[in-house]
Amino acid sequence: MNIVVCVKQVPDTTEVKVDPQNHTLVRQGIPAIVSPFDKNALEEALKLREKHGGKVTVISMGPNQADAALKECLSIGADDAVLISDAAFSGADTLATARTLAAAIRKLGKVDMILCGKQAIDGDTAQVGPELAEQLGIAVVTYVAKIEVDGNVVTIQREHEEGYMVLETKLPVLATVVKSINVPRLATIKGRMKANKTQIAVWTANDIDIDSSLIGLNGSPTRVHRVFAPPQRSQGEMIEGTTTRDTVNKLLGKLTDAKLI
Known part of the structure; x- marks a missing residue:
């Protein structure tokens, strides 16, 4: 089986900052990680390769700098890696991103299965996987817990809020996986050494x-109007009284004044 795993390098969620001028995520100087659900997708691909052979x-x-994420995937066990990187791709929304990934996957040749995490943890849209399948004209199943x-x-x-659905389809197929599908393995020292010596292939536009009109900002039908953090909520007020009845009466008085009761 020839399996492609789509991965995304994202900012560590505990370190996310927003540029107040252009309303985009600040990535410079911020620790970056492979989006966690993508690691589940990679693990499932490795398990399928071990069982059925392939690449x-x-x-x-x-x-x-996203080549660091790809090298991490190589150190875990992936056979090959490709980085699609070009200024022309900047500002891409999910549709433009899916178009770009689809073009790159076509260049790879025959692919039996494409695996993605259910969503990236920075955008949380869960749109790229299904849109990619649409661009390639293949079947797609989302929220996959077993293959x-x-x-x-x-x-x-397929996982959903009331349990599981069991579906059957034919190759080629794209699946977006959930966390419960597996436990991702860790990289080995030998794998890291080999990955560090690997020159990642970089494809431009x-x-x-x-x-070119279908990629990047020009090919994106959606625009980010504004990104902002919600205002910090003010702390509550401590109500004290000389007795329990006195405290309750003070509370009732404040709720009445606020027209809440």
Whole structure:
């Protein structure tokens, strides 16, 4: 099986800051990690490769420093990695991102399965996976908790709020996975050493067959109007009285004044 895993390098969620001028995430100087659900997708790809043979390729769209995320995936066990990086991709919304990833995946050749995390933890849109499947014209199943492959038939257990659905489809297919599907393995020292020596392939807009009007900011039908943190809530007031009845009467008085009762 030829499996592609789409990964995204994201800011560590405990360190997220927003630029007040252009309303974008500040990434410079902020610790970056592989989006956690993408690690579940990689783990599932490795398990499928171990069972059925084949190759696992990780692919990411992002700035040059995103090669660190791809090297981490290589150290965990991926066979190959491609970084799609070009200033022309800047400002892409989920649709423009899906178009770009689709063009790159077509260049890879025949692909049996594409795995993505259910969503990236910075945007939380959960849109790129399904949009990518639409661009490639293949089946898609979201919130996947289990995958079994028998020849060309794929049986998938899909998680939802009331339990699980069991679906059957055929290859090629794109699946977005949830955390419960597996426990991601850790990189080995040997894997890290090998990954650090690997030169990650970088593809620019000129390397993939795509209309320049469909990528980046120009190819994005949506725009971020404003990004902001909600105002900090004021602390509550401590009400004290000489007795319990006195305290309750003071509380009732304040609720009455505020027209809450």
